[in-house]
Amino acid sequence: MMAANGKKIWMDGRLVDFAQAQVHVLNHTLHYGVGVFEGIRAYPTARGGAVFRLKEHVARLIASAKFYHMPIPYSAEEIERAIVETQVANHTLPSYIRPLVYRGEPALGVKNLKGKVSLAIAVIPAKKYLGDGSDLGVRAKISPFRKPHSDALPSFAKAAGNYLSSYLAGADATQDGYDEAILLDQNGYVAEGTGENVFVVRDGTVYTPGLESDILLGITRDTALRIAADLGYPTVQKLISVNELLSADEAFFTGTYAELAPIRAIGHYPIGAAAPGPVTREIMDTYHRALRGEIPKYEEWLAPVPGLARAAPRARS
Numbered sequence: 133m134m135a136a137n138g139k140k141i142w143m144d145g146r147l148v149d150f151a152q153a154q155v156h157v158l159n160h161t162l163h164y165g166v167g168v169f170e171g172i173r174a175y176p177t178a179r180g181g182a183v184f185r186l187k188e189h190v191a192r193l194i195a196s197a198k199f200y201h202m203p204i205p206y207s208a209e210e211i212e213r214a215i216v217e218t219q220v221a222n223h224t225l226p227s228y229i230r231p232l233v234y235r236g237e238p239a240l241g242v243k244n245l246k247g248k249v250s251l252a253i254a255v256i257p258a259k260k261y262l263g264d265g266s267d268l269g270v271r272a273k274i275s276p277f278r279k280p281h282s283d284a285l286p287s288f289a290k291a292a293g294n295y296l297s298s299y300l301a302g303a304d305a306t307q308d309g310y311d312e313a314i315l316l317d318q319n320g321y322v323a324e325g326t327g328e329n330v331f332v333v334r335d336g337t338v339y340t341p342g343l344e345s346d347i348l349l350g351i352t353r354d355t356a357l358r359i360a361a362d363l364g365y366p367t368v369q370k371l372i373s374v375n376e377l378l379s380a381d382e383a384f385f386t387g388t389y390a391e392l393a394p395i396r397a398i399g400h401y402p403i404g405a406a407a408p409g410p411v412t413r414e415i416m417d418t419y420h421r422a423l424r425g426e427i428p429k430y431e432e433w434l435a436p437v438p439g440l441a442r443a444a445p446r447a448r449s
C-alpha cells in the first residue's frame with residue numbers, strides 16, 4: 133500500500149499544499165475513468181537525487197493522453213521540468229511520482245471531449261511494495277479476472293479506467309492471502325500483474341509476454357530486457373502459457389513501484405528451487421545498481437534533481 137502523503141502538489145503550473153489539491157466531485161475523470169497517469173520513481177544516487185527514466189515516462193503519458201483525446205497543454209520538456217520542480221518541493225527520496233492528466237471541472241456526460249484538460253503531479257515517499265520487504269519472493273495467484281481485450285481497452289495507454297480489472301484481481305488475491313495477482317489475457321495466456329509485467333526464466337533464456345497479450349509496455353520491463361541482454365541472456369517476447377509459468381526455473385515481476393520482485397510461488401506451486409533464482413538475482417542486482425547511478429552505461433536513464441541529498445555509499449557485499 134502506498135502512503136498518500138506529500139508536501140506540495142503541482143496543479144496546472146502552481147504548487148499547492150497537499151491538503152488543498154482538490155477538484156469538483158462531478159468531474160468527468162472521476163465518473164467515467166477517462167484520465168491517464170504515470171508512476172515514476174526517484175532515487176538517491178552518489179551524485180544526488182535522480183528521476184529514473186523520466187523521458188520515457190513523460191513520452192508514455194503524452195501518448196496515453198493523446199489516444200484518449202486529452203491533449204496536455206504542456207510540452208514534454210515542460211512536464212519533465214514540472215516533475216523535477218515538484219520532486220524538489222517535496223524533498224523526499226526515494227519517492228514515487230504520480231502525474232495525472234484529467235478533466236477536473238464539473239461535467240457529466242460521457243461523450244464530453246471539451247472540458248479543460250489538467251495536469252497534476254504528486255510526489256510521495258516510496259517504500260517497498262510487494263511481499264514482506266525482503267527479496268525472497270512474492271506469492272501470486274492466477275486471477276479469475278482476465279485482462280480486457282485491447283479491442284475494448286487498448287493496453288498500451290496507461291488509462292485510469294484500465295485499472296478496474298487490476299482492482300478486482302488485486303482485491304481477490306489480497307483477500308485470499310496472496311501478495312499479488314497475475315491476470316491472463318482473453319486467450320488464457322499470461323498477461324501481467326495488477327501493476328507489473330511478468331517474466332519467466334527457463335534454461336537461461338528470459339521470456340516475457342508481448343503487446344499481443346494486452347499488457348502495458350512497462351518501462352521497467354524494457355529496463356529488465358535491456359539489462360538481461362547486456363548480461364548475455366537471450367530474451368524472447370512471446371505468448372506464455374500458464375503451463376510455462378508454473379514450470380519455469382524462475383519468475384519475476386517488474387514495475388516502477390514493485391521494482392523487480394521475484395515470484396516464489398503461484399498459488400500452491402513453488403517456482404523453481406528458491407527465489408530469487410540466479411538469473412533473477414543477477415538482473416535484480418544490476419537494476420538496483422543502475423537506479424543508484426553505479427553503472428556508467430545506464431546513467432542516461434537518470435535525470436538529476438538539483439539540490440537533493442546524495443546517497444550514502446553502500447556497503448559492498
Ligand SMILES: Cc1ncc(COP(=O)(O)O)c(C=O)c1O
Nearest residue numbers: 327328329348350351352387388
Ligand atoms: C498494468 C500494469 N502493467 C505493467 C506495469 C509496469 O509498468 P512500468 O514498469 O512502466 O511501471 C504497470 C505499472 O505502471 C501497470 O500498471
